[in-house]
Amino acid sequence: MRRLLSFILAGLILLTLSAGVCSSVPFTRTDSDGEVFSWVNNDKKMIALTFDDGPHPSYTEEILDVLRENGVRATFFVIGENAEKRTELIKEIADGGHEIGNHTFDHVTLRNKTEDEIEEEILGAEKSVLDAAGLRTRVLRPPEGKYSENVVKAAEKLGYSVVLWSVDTRDWAHRSAESITRAVLDNVTSGDIILCHDFISGESHTAEALSELIPELKRRGFAFVTVSELISQWDK
Ligand SMILES: [Zn+2]
Structure with a gap:
């Protein structure tokens, strides 16, 4: 009986573990409507690296260095509040030829907000970037990827595309450089939007992972473009 119980228990543990693995597969190809x-959708092996939540006083700089060393451009979805505090970094991102996207003014979840509230959040962040670098943001990433019909409507009204992701590195969970690298290399295909973070509270291995994975992706023939450039390549 005891043996049977431990057998059932082992089975249950195995099931739980495999469910965990499945749910952590960082790959979804939905919502591109x-x-x-x-x-x-494109067959040109174009992909977009994206960084959320910054700018961060040290991690953004580290990431910019790796991108510069590899001659790669990316998209930074900045939070308005952070952009206001670190205008030099916003300028540096823009000067590096990267795209600056909008991640709301103070990183609130937009899903349950009214259209007016959503517009206010978008315009707040837009103003921070405009003041810092003279650029207008044109792509919106709703915090946590949570959006609603109101988000789509507000974005459309203000001339934004709503951008989520198809490969999630889960780097915010302080994963090792190796895990981040694997999450990308094992899943990436043409047209993917890769989610990373340049602002993480605590330890970050994102820059280290990028120095591994960017050369490997280039070797595989992938080209790095900004999110807006990728969207303009949509094969209808
Ligand atoms: Zn975020």
């Missing part, structure tokens, strides 16, 4: 992009 021309309004909300989690990936972009």
Whole structure:
């Protein structure tokens, strides 16, 4: 009886573990309906690296260094509040030829907000970037990827595309450089939008992972473009 119980228990543990593995597979190809992009249909091996939540006083700089060393451009979805505090970094991102996207003014979840509240959040972040670098943001990533019909409507009204992701590195969970690298290399295909973070509270291995994975992706023939460039390549 005891043996049977431990057998059942072992089975249950195994099931739980495999469910955990499945749910952590960082790959979804949904929601690309021309309004909300989690990936972009193209066969040109173009992909977009994206960084959320910054700028961060040290991690953004580290990431910019790796991108510069590899001659790669990316998209930074900045939070308005952070952009206001670190205008030099916003300028540096823009000067590096990267795209600056909008991640709301103070990183609130937009899903349950009214259209007016959503517009206010978007315009707040837009103003921070405009003041810092003279650029207008044109792509919106709703915090946590949570959006609603109101988000789509507000974005459309203000001339934004809503952008999610198709490969999630889960780097915010302080994963090792190796895990981040594997999450990308094992899943990436043409048209993917890769989610990373340049602002993480605590330890970050994102820059280290990028120095591994960017050369390997280049070797595989992938080209790195900004999110707006990727969207413009949509094969209808
Ligand atoms: Zn975020």
